[in-house]
Amino acid sequence: MPTFDTIRQDADERALIRKIQKAVAFLAPTTVDLPDSLFTGVGALIDLKVAGWLPVGMVTPDGYNFGRDVSKEDVSAFGYAGPARSDVTEVARSITFTPLETGRRHMLELTYGTDLTATTQDVTTGEVVFDEPELPVGQEYRLLIIGSDGPAAENWILGRGYGIVKLASTDSQTWGSSDPVTAPVTLDVFTDTEIGAPVRHYMGGTGAVKHKTVTGFTPETP
Template sequence: MVSDIGQLEVSRHQRELILKPNRAHIYGMGMDIDPIESITEGSNSLLAELPEGAWDFGLLLKDDAITLTRELEKSDISAIGYSNPVRSDFISDIAGLQFTGLEANRYNIENNLGVDLSQMLADPETGEIAFDQPAITAIRQQRYLALSQFNTGEDRIFLGRLFYAGEVSEMGEQTLSDGEGSLTWPTTVNAMVDTDHGVAVRHYFGGPGWNRVLEDAGFKRGGLTITTASLPGGTVSSAYSQTLTVTGGTGTKTWTVATGTLPAGLTLAASTGVISGTPTAAGTSNFTVQVVDSVTPGSVQKPLSIVVAA
């Protein structure tokens, strides 16, 4: 590890980890959409598609940008004869998200006014939308995903933060003026615990740039995992094709059958993990597949079986 301060300042990987975003978006999702496990996918570590039903709050005010907060409240117990507390406990830990939307779209309007306009129909002739503000504002929960991109090309790093059950806690002032600026939709969201999952916030750090400097950032790379849980059955004299899947590793994968045998007539392609062919005999074949990665040390195995019907 570099110990000289001068060398540390010019070290390339250190500069890459100084993050200044060039793109940022806030996305929303209903509570009926499963929380996102990861924001990147594939060997290129590119952004994954958002789930169906997610929406974009649109352009954000550059001056205010996106502010991520965390408010901790601690309770101390002091004892006679001690200058420092003898016990401390956190009694509150609330993550917050502040952003200012620029677009007067449905999602910013709903967020700011605390209303559900999903069933609202515009006047068929004028296109006007008109509605009453509820006398008592109901607390609405939805998922919020703040997603930012840092750097460009192969150096891209993505940072994400998901609020499992976000609640709008404050709506900022809106100004109507012909001077500088425009009508904006300032919003503050607090992260509440999703009772179905037992947590409030999920953090993501990914992208091709992150993948390349992962170890420099102080993290260890996970090993290989075969994600194929089971294989469907086949039928004698009918074509069969299934692809084994694996996560982890950055190199070329090579598949083999470590123990047992595939059903007669089927073969495993070493480079693709595809089991294909035409079964020639009925029965159950138990076997163990193995995959190795040209970069990641070690290998991983998975016992599987295929039932061939007559």
Template structure:
């Protein structure tokens, strides 16, 4: 076998280190259409379906995607390590802390509808009021997370889009009123399988900066 060129073999590429230079979170009720094609055939980011509301500014911690993974192991007397292991649970969650008092941030925190009866009206058009129900409803949402980065060489945009087509609030942080900080409403949402899409989470990476990585077409 020929001698290895470690630099070539390692394929270290700084241009593939991604950051969320800008990002945004959007939420909708499940009556809105799921996101199935966030880019067109040319890699251009498309507008979201009707019904998605922006969450607005968040704290500098951004969005944390995490979850829980557990395996079911089979142990045998002749082996010190498991002789079989199967995935038991594999859940996906997203957590963030909104800083704005807008319809999406309040609705996601208080478990209110984002549209239709019971939804908060437009800013400044009417008094906002809500009450905690005697029996809290199980209210699923559609969530979209969009991050924008730049291609280091060309400066063109690269987008990462993640969609939770069916997400449920599984945690919320304390709401604190103080003179020295904004009123924030941190939440955690867990993704669940959407029957139509057959997945609990879908991610796309595209954009003109992503297409710039394509090898040149030779005539």
């Protein structure tokens, strides 16, 4: 007869407790396909640069925050203190992060909501001049965020792919000697009609291979 401790030992798995130690994010125009997999056939990660993805660059230590605000409607019944039925009616998703790198064209386009395709840089002075529009143009992008945890022999790669994101807000920017020039960015997430979902989740790596029996997924037939 099992004891509480043997039941717990069988139920708990330390290897599935993950932290994101490192992460990298990329933007792309909606003409670039969201990858079906983050890996090539031999287990290496795909080359995102060749595929047309543009790096967000370094962000502040708080990393990437994935908001998920669920709204629901309850049905009340006479004589009952709690709802007799509850239905989810809306899930508002968002991503918030604070870029540290300043000057990438595509990040300036995202932050200020403008098109800088025709903007050039002076080869002598390095100067770039552009006007911030009164209202952002509302450009839509694809977004891919990949996180890594664990050593090479037991490495977990977690990813989130978004078919359509759009600038929702940027916070105030401060110029001073004590802190870098930053402005938090919040992106709204929309369902992409090509993908049919708002978010595509990825999980893989040598850690996922090593612990495949406890993740609970059916192995793919070769």
